[in-house]
Amino acid sequence: MSEWIKITLTEDELPKQWYNLNADFPAPMPPPVDLEGNPIGPDALAPVFPMNIIEQEMCTDRWVDIPQEVLGIYKIWRPTPLYRARRLEEHLGTPAKIYYKNEGVSPAGSHKPNSAVAQAYYNKAFGIKRLTTETGAGQWGSALSFATHLIGLECKIFMVRISFTQKPFRKIMMKVWGGDCVASPSQETEIGRRILEEDPNTPGSLGIAISEALEQAVQREDTRYSLGSVLNHVMLHQSIIGLEAKKQFEKVGIYPDVVVGCAGGGSNFAGMVFPFLADKAAGREVRIVATEPAACPTLTRAPYVYDAGDVAMMTPLLPMHSLGHAFIPEPIHAGGLRYHGMAPMVSHAMNHGLIEAHAIEQIECYESAVLWARTEGFIPAPETSHAIAQVIREAKRAKEEGKEKVIAMNWSGHGLMDLSGYDAFFEGRLTDYQLPEEQRLRSLLCLEGLPKPPAS
C-alpha cells in the first residue's frame, strides 16, 4: 500500500486547448439537416445558440484555444486526479492495472461543468444575458446553474416534474447557485400551459422540458438555449478529460490497452476517449469501449438515422444512432443514461469501427458500484457504474487470460445525490430490464418518412 494511487497535475499543467476529433475522422460527418434533408446552415441555429457556439459546432480545427476565463474556473476542480484502483485490483485478484479519471471532484459532482462553463462563457461573450435548459435527474441543471452564476448569466432550468418532486435536493442545489429551477410542464411557456390544461397531473418528460426551454430561448433576444451533451461543441469541451489523462499517463510512462466510458448522450465518454482516438486514428493500438444500459441501448441496438433531439422535433435532424425521438425508457431503470440518441460524433466513430459498445443490465451495474465504494472509497453515480461494470469484466478476463492489461476508465461522477437508486438496489426493488425487441421496433416507427444519412 505504499505505492502511489493517484497522479495529480498542477494548475500549470492544465491543457490550454481542447481537442477536436472532427479533424481526424477518416471521413467527414454528415451535416445536420432539416425535415426535407437539406443541410442546416449556421443561421438556422442562431435563434437557439449564439454564433460563436454555432461556429464551434461546425469547426474542424484539430485544436481550439480554451479562453482564459474558462481556464480560471476550470482550476476550481481541474486538473482532476488520475487514480490507480489498487484496492479493486487486489479484491479481484487480477493482473490488470486499473486507472480511473475522477471527474466527481467538481463542485457539481460530475464532468458536466466542463461544458457548462464553456457554454456560459461563449454566451456571455456574445452578449447573451440568460440561458435556458432542461434537466432530468438534475446533473446538467446543477452544472449549468453553477457555471452561469460564476460567469455572470441568469439560468432557467425546466426540470421534469416527476424528478422535481422525487429529487427535491437537486433543485435546492441549483438554487444555492442562483439557478431558477421550475417543474416542467410549467405555466411559464405556451407549450407548458397547453399540456397542463390537457393533463394537470402529468409527470412531465424530457421532451416537454426541452420544448419549454427552446420556446423561451427563441422568444427572448437576450436568451439562448444550452444542451449538456450530444452536440459537437460539448464533445469538444469535454476533451479536457482525456487530454489530462494522457498527460498523467505520460508522467508514469504508461499507455492504456483499453479505455472505457459510459455513454448516454455521449459527453463523458467522448471527453475521455476522443484524445485516445486521435492516437488510434494515427495507427496506435488501443481498444475504446462504450457501455450503455440494456434499458436504453442506442449504440448496440439502434439504427444510424437522421433524428430530432427532442420529442417535439423542434431541433434540426442529427445523424446518430437513435431509438427514435419518441422513445421513453422504462421507469424501472434507475441508472440514468436515458437519452434516445447518441452524439453524432460518437455515432460516427462507432460507424467507422473506432469504438466498440456493450449494453449492461442494472443489477450488475449496482453490484459493481457497491464493490467500487467498498474498495476504492468513492460512491459512484449510477451512470458511472456502467463503466465500472465493464472495467470489472475486463479485469476478470485479464485474470482468466493471465494478461497484465492496462485499463483506463472515466469515473464520470459521484452518486451522493442519487442514493435512492442504491436504496432500491439494497431493498431488492431493482430488477434487470432489457428493452424488449417489440418495443424497440415500435419506438423506431416515429423515424418513418425522415431523410436518411449516407451509409458510411
Add this chain to the structure above:
Amino acid sequence: MSEWIKITLTEDELPKQWYNLNADFPAPMPPPVDLEGNPIGPDALAPVFPMNIIEQEMCTDRWVDIPQEVLGIYKIWRPTPLYRARRLEEHLGTPAKIYYKNEGVSPAGSHKPNSAVAQAYYNKAFGIKRLTTETGAGQWGSALSFATHLIGLECKIFMVRISFTQKPFRKIMMKVWGGDCVASPSQETEIGRRILEEDPNTPGSLGIAISEALEQAVQREDTRYSLGSVLNHVMLHQSIIGLEAKKQFEKVGIYPDVVVGCAGGGSNFAGMVFPFLADKAAGREVRIVATEPAACPTLTRAPYVYDAGDVAMMTPLLPMHSLGHAFIPEPIHAGGLRYHGMAPMVSHAMNHGLIEAHAIEQIECYESAVLWARTEGFIPAPETSHAIAQVIREAKRAKEEGKEKVIAMNWSGHGLMDLSGYDAFFEGRLTDYQLPEEQRLRSLLCLEGLPKPPAS
C-alpha cells in the same frame, strides 16, 4: 484570473507523522477523572477503547508516526488542496488574501475520515472485529462506515431516530460502505429497549445513542467504541490538515496572520490550527480563531468544568468548556456543531489565551455559505459556514483598515447531504437564535456536585 487558485501536494509530500499539541502546551492538561475526582488510569478505559488508542489518548510525544496502512488510505483523498478564494476576495473588494483548506474532497465529504481511518486501523491492530458509534446528522457515521470497511472491521452505528427518519440518504450512504445503521433508541440494547418501553415514539437523542453504542462496546469482547471528536487522539489524527496546510503555505512563501475554524466538538478546528499553535507557542505571532453557533456557545459562554461526554454519564469526566451534559440545543438551529462540550485540548488552549472564540447566529452563516457557493463554487456544509462567516468578517475588517491580511480557514466539508438547511434558509423558515441566559443557567445545574478542574 490567470493566477493560481490552489496549491496541491503530491502523495510523496503527504506528512508521515501527526503533530501532538500536548507536547507544547505551556502547562499540562488536567487528567480525566471519575465522579469522585480521582484521575482515571488507562485500565478504566480498556472496556471502551483498545489499549493502543488509550496510549495515544495519554501521549505527550510531539510527533507520532502515521502507520503505513493509514497513509495508504489517506492517499485516496489526501493531500487535500489549499485554495486561494480569489473570487470571494474580489466580490468583497477586500485587500485580504483568503486561503482555505478543502477537506470536503474525502469520500465521506468532510475531515471526519482522518480520524475514522486511524481509529479503525488501531482497533484492527489490537484484534478488535467490530466498532460501535453514534451519529447525529450522519457525518461521523458515514466516515466510520467508510473507514471500517476499507480496514476490514464491522461497524454498528446508532443514529438518532429523528435524523434517521429525516435524513434517509445518510443511512443509505453508510449502507453502501457496509455500515449497519439503526435508529436509536433500538431494540438491540437494554437501554434502548427500556427507553422504547417508556416512550415508543421518542425522537431519540445523541445521549441515548452514545449510551447504546457504549453498552454494545462494553458487552462484547470483540467490540470497542469509537468517538469522532472531543478526545485527544482525535485531535492528533486531525493534525494532518494543518501540517499539510503549512507545507502548502511554505511552497508559496506565505504565513497566515489569522487561522479560522468552526468548532463543535473541536476536531476540524484542532486539526487545522494546532500545527500553527505550535509556532505560536514558540513565539510566532498568529491569531487563531474558533467560531461556534450562538445556539450552542461552549467556548464563548460555557464554564470550564469537569463534565461527562454523554447524558447518561457513562464516560469519565473530562476537563472542558461545557454547557452541561444535559444540554440540548433548540431544533430551530440547523447548522450542526451541537455538542454540549468542547474538546479538552481546545478548551485548554482557550484557557491559556492561545485562541479566541466567537459565536455567530445562523442567518449570517447561511448568507455566508450561499455567497461562498456563488463565488468559490463548492457548497459548504452548514458547520463550515460558521468558519466562512468569520472569514468574511475578517476580510471586511481588513478592507476598512486597508490591511493586506492573510486569512486561512479550514473548509471542513461539503453540504451536498445537508441541503434541507439551505432550503429552510431560502424559504425563510430559519430565524436567528441565541441561547437564552436563563436556559444556559438551567442547563448548567446538572454540573452541581461534580469535581472541579484546577484553575489554569
